[in-house]
Amino acid sequence: MNVLRLRGFEIHKAYLDPQxxxxxxxxxxxxxxxxxxxSPTVPGGGKMSVRMTSAGAFGWTADENGYRYAENHPRGFDWPEIPDQILTLWHDLTGLERLPDCCLLNYYGQDAKMGLHQDKDEADFSYPVVSISLGDDGMFRVGGTTRGGKTDALWLNSxxxxxxxxxxxxxxxxxxxxRFQSSRLLPKGGRINLTLRVVT
Incomplete structure (x- = not known):
């Protein structure tokens, strides 16, 4: 298994085969x-360019009041359960008995992007975040624990x-x-990113 390390991030290249x-x-x-x-609204009134949803006990969302986890979809639906295949990946990669409370699904269309940010809405930072790439290639950029300064980047593939x-x-x-339509996994193109988080 090809594992790269970039600023402390463990990047498991081609961890999932096409099947x-x-x-x-x-x-x-x-x-x-x-x-x-x-498409969440962010503080200030703009819309995120990615579209999203979640599975698990909590879903991540945003509105004019800020960023947070919520127990229900914005339309009032309960979040569905996290699929077993995804929970198996979490266990295989982390070895943890504690399962994630949230699987956030971000869909990147042709012009979507995600600005530099920290994942810090969780209660306990000792648990890792596991991120799964599906579909088109994405340019992943990482920095340090403070905003600003030098960053590094690499392409994440499906x-x-x-x-x-x-x-x-x-x-x-x-x-x-x-890289829109660089993968054939999604018939209409685009990238799905799944991030698994322990929230509470």
């Missing part, structure tokens, strides 16, 4: 049906998995852009 990737896409279809994608733990747990990271 496993297709299996995850099928497992996500009921999630997307039960909890449709939405099937790559990133583990953010230890010193990297509160590092700034984001996605500059995607």
């Amino acid at each position: 496993a990737q297709r299996g995850l896409i099928e497992a996500l279809r009921p999630v997307l049906k039960a909890a449709p994608l939405f 099937g790559d998995v990133v583990v953010m733990g230890g010193d990297a747990r509160l590092s700034y990271h984001g996605v500059d852009r995607i």
